[in-house]
Structures are given as structure tokens and as C-alpha cells.
Amino acid sequence: MTKVRDLVVIGGGAGGLVVASVAAQLGLEVTLVNKEEAMGGDCLHYGCVPSKALLKSASVAHTIREAHRWGLNSAEPEIDMQAVNKAIKKAIDTIQ
Incomplete structure (x- = not known):
């Protein structure tokens, strides 16, 4: 099954989370890909x-x-x- 997305955001750090959130609020179909289980990126965790x-x-x-x-x-x-x-x-x- 193929899903069409308007935007794929790579990285769940501070920048990626903001971009994905704003895009979703604007009505875009968004997929966020993050290598870690927890969101927040290096700034938050390390x-x-x-x-x-x-x-x-x-x-x-x-x-x-x-x-x-x-x-x-x-x-x-x-x-x-x-x-x-x-x-x-x-x-x-x-x-x-």
C-alpha cells in the first residue's frame, strides 16, 4: 500500500518538530521520520x-x-x- 505525502520531515529535533507541526496545521499530509524512539533531538537529550x-x-x-x-x-x-x-x-x- 502506497501513501502519498505532501511532506516528509527527517529528524524529530526542535526544527523538525516545528516544521512537521506547522505543515500539519496547514493541512498537509506529513510524515516525520526520526532515528530515535523519543522526539526532541540532540539538544533536548544530550x-x-x-x-x-x-x-x-x-x-x-x-x-x-x-x-x-x-x-x-x-x-x-x-x-x-x-x-x-x-x-x-x-x-x-x-x-x-
């Missing part, structure tokens, strides 16, 4: 989002370390990488 979440954890730890400059005494932050990774996964899941 690049932008995970790195920004990791940077946020580091920034908060730095702020705590520097709190004494503002008259606040606090203990050295303990970095729990399991919890950091869980926060990164939560950020990805929220977007996905």
Missing part, C-alpha cells in the same frame, strides 16, 4: 537542556559558597550527582 541543567546546579553551589560575602554563613554544599542527574532527567521529561 546538549542544550542537560548542559543548562548541570550549569544551574553548579551555579547554585557557587552561590552557596559565596554567600559569606553577603553576611550569610552556610556549610559547604554537598554535591549529590545522583540527585543532579535526576534533576536533569526531570527537566528533559518536562519538555518532552
Whole structure:
């Protein structure tokens, strides 16, 4: 069985998802092909989002370390990488 499509979008990253969505809203028959099971591309799963979440954890730890400059005494932050990774996964899941 052959299906006729107006548009085939290759890649379910940020760009591909937007193009496929807009084309479908305009009434085009669209097929989106993605090599991964999950949509979102490298930015969501490996690049932008995970790195920004990791940077946020580091920034908060730095702020705590520097709190004494503002008259606040606090203990050295303990970095729990399991919890950091869980926060990164939560950020990805929220977007996905």
C-alpha cells in the first residue's frame, strides 16, 4: 500500500518538530521520520537542556559558597550527582 505525502520531515529535533507541526496545521499530509524512539533531538537529550541543567546546579553551589560575602554563613554544599542527574532527567521529561 502506497501513501502519498505532501511532506516528509527527517529528524524529530526542535526544527523538525516545528516544521512537521506547522505543515500539519496547514493541512498537509506529513510524515516525520526520526532515528530515535523519543522526539526532541540532540539538544533536548544530550546538549542544550542537560548542559543548562548541570550549569544551574553548579551555579547554585557557587552561590552557596559565596554567600559569606553577603553576611550569610552556610556549610559547604554537598554535591549529590545522583540527585543532579535526576534533576536533569526531570527537566528533559518536562519538555518532552
